[in-house]
Amino acid sequence: INLLKELTKEIGNVFFSPFSISSALAMGFIGSSHETAKEMTSVLGYEAAKVESGDVKTSFHHLFSEINKTSNLCTLNVANVVFGDCNLSVQEDFKKSLRDFFHALFVDVDFMNDSAAAVKKANDWIKTKTENKISHLLDSLDSDTKLVILNAVYFRGFWLHAFKEKSTFLQHFYNKGLDDEPKLVEMMHLKEKFFYANDNSFKALKLPYKGENLAMLLLLPNSRDGVDDLEHQITIEFLRHVKENMCQTEVEVALPKLHLEYSKSLKNALKNLGLRRAFEAGAHFDQMCDKENLYVSDVIHKAVLEVNEEGTEAAASTAVMMNKYSRTHCAEFIIDHPFVFLIYNCKNDLILFMGKVVEL
Numbered sequence: 001i002n003l004l005k006e007l008t009k010e011i012g013n014v015f016f017s018p019f020s021i022s023s024a025l026a027m028g029f030i031g032s033s034h035e036t037a038k039e040m041t042s043v044l045g046y047e048a049a050k051v052e053s054g055d056v057k058t059s060f061h062h063l064f065s066e067i068n069k070t071s072n073l074c075t076l077n078v079a080n081v082v083f084g085d086c087n088l089s090v091q092e093d094f095k096k097s098l099r100d101f102f103h104a105l106f107v108d109v110d111f112m113n114d115s116a117a118a119v120k121k122a123n124d125w126i127k128t129k130t131e132n133k134i135s136h137l138l139d140s141l142d143s144d145t146k147l148v149i150l151n152a153v154y155f156r157g158f159w160l161h162a163f164k165e166k167s168t169f170l171q172h173f174y175n176k177g178l179d180d181e182p183k184l185v186e187m188m189h190l191k192e193k194f195f196y197a198n199d200n201s202f203k204a205l206k207l208p209y210k211g212e213n214l215a216m217l218l219l220l221p222n223s224r225d226g227v228d229d230l231e232h233q234i235t236i237e238f239l240r241h242v243k244e245n246m247c248q249t250e251v252e253v254a255l256p257k258l259h260l261e262y263s264k265s266l267k268n269a270l271k272n273l274g275l276r277r278a279f280e281a282g283a284h285f286d287q288m289c290d291k292e293n294l295y296v297s298d299v300i301h302k303a304v305l306e307v308n309e310e311g312t313e314a315a316a317s318t319a320v321m322m323n324k325y326s327r328t329h330c331a332e333f334i335i336d337h338p339f340v341f342l343i344y345n346c347k348n349d350l351i352l353f354m355g356k357v358v359e360l
Helices: 002-007 018-029 036-042 053-067 092-102 115-129 227-233 238-242 267-272
Strands: 014-015 074-087 104-108 147-157 169-174 182-198 203-209 214-221 247-256 257-265 302-305 311-315 331-334 337-346 351-356
Touching: 002 014, 002 227, 002 267, 014 018, 014 302, 018 036, 018 053, 018 074, 018 092, 018 147, 018 302, 018 351, 053 074, 053 092, 053 203, 053 227, 074 092, 074 115, 092 104, 104 115, 115 147, 115 302, 169 247, 182 331, 203 331, 214 227, 214 238, 214 247, 257 267, 257 351, 302 351
Parallel strands: 074 104, 247 331
Antiparallel strands: 014 351, 074 147, 147 311, 169 182, 182 203, 182 247, 203 214, 214 337, 257 302, 302 311, 337 351
16 A cells, blocks of 8 residues: 555556565565565565564465465466576575465576576566466566566456446546546446445445455545545555445446556665665575575566456555445446555455556
8 A cells, every 4th residue: 555655656547466566575575684674574564564574474375375266257366486597596495485385486597698588488477377468577687687586466357246238338537637638438337236435535335256255446536636635545444444334235336447557667666665775785685595695676567457347357555434325325436537446355355456547
């Protein structure tokens, strides 16, 4: 959630997977020590959640064991791999932890003499694991590269209550929340009972997927230009209160069809959040490799989202005074201006994907 606020300082749509990013960084964390580990503990939220360093591996092991599910109702796959230079002396304990706790492969490549082949291998891996949704993540790698940690998350879910194609028609979406910038977009419509809440400044709607306890939570400001104010309110506590104060009611929903692609270096955002030592020469990753002065050169993230009448396909984290909605007539949730959304596991509140849409 802090990362969302950091990324949205720039103008435009944002879409990313907090789970993917935290998984990749967690694999780096188990190889860190001293001040580097201390910073990562703080920025990755382990300190706030009171998760001991030794419990990080077992926590992710439990998540990965639970999360990989494929059925005719839902597909949710998470995959990890670490590409290491063939001349790098990586500690066997680190490789074992990757394998046992993160279900991650360790692959030897030759960054120094054939970085192009290493890039192709990495991109091919990402392409396969995201069902071709992300075909290109890395452009090139420096010959000084020693290690590349990759995580991929792929999700395809079908709405529990599907939108009908015949109920999709062109409707205005007010880009950037401006009255003078409406754009005609394909808007899907559905009238159904959903969990819903209405606050003075925003509305919330939960759209469930078939199968594995997954749902999309939509947060829509009441004013067209209110998405920035809404976003500033969002914390874990805020989301908890929103979910607790929702109740089932009949809602008239209008949701635009979405296709989002987002690619970003997260280096500056993570440094602004306090993760600095890891990016500097002299970083401590001696639990990974004690004979090399390793440091993180960049963290690159790419995410793709498609939302249509059938469901969602995606590849790639405040106390609110609110009243339960109990009016008898049909509520409206018309998404015709900028909004925030997340896809999460209703069982454990794990946020898989998160985004802010300001223009279509």
